[in-house]
Amino acid sequence: MEEMMKDLEGKKVCVTGASGFVASWLVKSLLLSGYRVIGTVRDPDDENKVGHLRRLDGARERLELVQADLLKEGSFDDAVFGCHGVFHLASPVLGTPKSDLKVEILQPAIDGTLNVLRSCKRNPRLRRVVLTSSSSTVRIRADLGGAPLDESSWSSEELCEKLQIWYALSKTLAEKAAWRFCEENGMDLVTVMPSFVIGPSLPAALSSTASDVVGLLKGERERFEWHGRMGYVHIDDVALSQILVYETQRARGRYLCSSTVIDVDELVAILSSRYPSLPIPKTLHKHERPHYDLDVSKLRGLGITFRSIEQMFDDCVQSLTMQGLLSP
Ligand SMILES: NC(=O)c1ccc[n+]([C@@H]2O[C@H](COP(=O)([O-])OP(=O)(O)OC[C@H]3O[C@@H](n4cnc5c(N)ncnc54)[C@H](OP(=O)(O)O)[C@@H]3O)[C@@H](O)[C@H]2O)c1
Numbered sequence: 001m002e003e004m005m006k007d008l009e010g011k012k013v014c015v016t017g018a019s020g021f022v023a024s025w026l027v028k029s030l031l032l033s034g035y036r037v038i039g040t041v042r043d044p045d046d047e048n049k050v051g052h053l054r055r056l057d058g059a060r061e062r063l064e065l066v067q068a069d070l071l072k073e074g075s076f077d078d079a080v081f082g083c084h085g086v087f088h089l090a091s092p093v094l095g096t097p098k099s100d101l102k103v104e105i106l107q108p109a110i111d112g113t114l115n116v117l118r119s120c121k122r123n124p125r126l127r128r129v130v131l132t133s134s135s136s137t138v139r140i141r142a143d144l145g146g147a148p149l150d151e152s153s154w155s156s157e158e159l160c161e162k163l164q165i166w167y168a169l170s171k172t173l174a175e176k177a178a179w180r181f182c183e184e185n186g187m188d189l190v191t192v193m194p195s196f197v198i199g200p201s202l203p204a205a206l207s208s209t210a211s212d213v214v215g216l217l218k219g220e221r222e223r224f225e226w227h228g229r230m231g232y233v234h235i236d237d238v239a240l241s242q243i244l245v246y247e248t249q250r251a252r253g254r255y256l257c258s259s260t261v262i263d264v265d266e267l268v269a270i271l272s273s274r275y276p277s278l279p280i281p282k283t284l285h286k287h288e289r290p291h292y293d294l295d296v297s298k299l300r301g302l303g304i305t306f307r308s309i310e311q312m313f314d315d316c317v318q319s320l321t322m323q324g325l326l327s328p
Pocket of ligand 1: 017018019020021023041042043069088091108133196209
């Protein structure tokens with residue numbers, strides 16, 4: 001316990017891309033843990049995007065929203081200034097591979113990460129940056145099938161290019177650029193690499209991945225079929241992991257964050273029998289993808305226990321139903 005940065009409680013952290021699906025849940029968890037949070041958003045006056053943040057418990061007293069854009073140099077200076085920690089999540093997220101969007105995804109992910117880090121460097125109070133990377137920086141490889149993949153694995157940039165998986169390429173290049181920058185500038189960086197995040201959605205508009213999940217639960221086949229084999233993780237476990245690696249002084253390097261890796265046909269079999277009133281397809285065409293698993297013992301070693309597929313989808317289905325987005 002003495003290694004935990006306990007004195008950080010109530011102090012100031014910045015969350016970039018605060019209005020997003022994963023970041024909103026992190027902001028909620030940080031506020032519940034007593035932090036003062038500066039959230040960056042592209043448009044703080046867009047009620048549709050930020051209304052849910054302003055309504056969070058503790059937001060009135062301890063949440064400030066600041067305008068910042070990944071593509072503008074120096075844009076994060078004000079937001080980051082005086083913060084002890086920065087959680088960097090802002091990055092373009094698109095579920096399916098899109099051949100025509102390479103630059104639109106790569107540029108904000110890579111240049112934006114470096115912009116945020118340059119702002120962090122100008123802040124003398126900064127202790128640690130936590131970058132939310134992705135398991136897609138680890139698992140896009142031609143040589144899958146052996147031992148479970150751990151944090152020493154990097155996705156093949158060539159394979160990402162060949163398969164036109166620009167999201168995975170953007171996250172891989174952005175994380176590598178972040179490690180280079182922080183090593184050159186003596187900055188404390190820890191990265192968390194969640195697999196596909198499942199859980200309640202706080203933002204009014206569904207993110208790309210959350211709308212893929214709603215699509216599957218409503219019976220659309222094509223939104224998930226391309227997944228093949230995929231890891232899944234509860235959104236609350238992602239937030240807890242991000243806060244844990246920030247607070248734990250001995251946390252170092254990269255952390256895979258995932259509960260269960262499962263083939264998409266197995267997933268729909270579980271979901272269609274668990275929620276019989278939803279029109280979930282009972283089978284899906286399974287694109288042949290090599291078998292792989294993820295070794296998450298490093299994060300477990302810090303104390304995280306991951307919720308099961310059933311628990312993450314129960315929470316997700318329950319909240320979507322309450323929001324009127326599903327009618328079982
Ligand atoms: N969802 C998952 O399954 C998953 C898994 C692994 C890792 N992650 C990572 O988690 C992070 C959040 O993902 P998410 O699923 O929550 O996606 P999301 O809801 O689409 O959030 C992405 C955020 O990035 C912001 N953003 C995009 N382009 C920007 C720009 N040019 N300037 C400033 N902000 C910009 C968006 O702001 P606007 O609201 O203004 O558009 C949004 O807040 C990403 O880094 C993603 O790679 C997600």
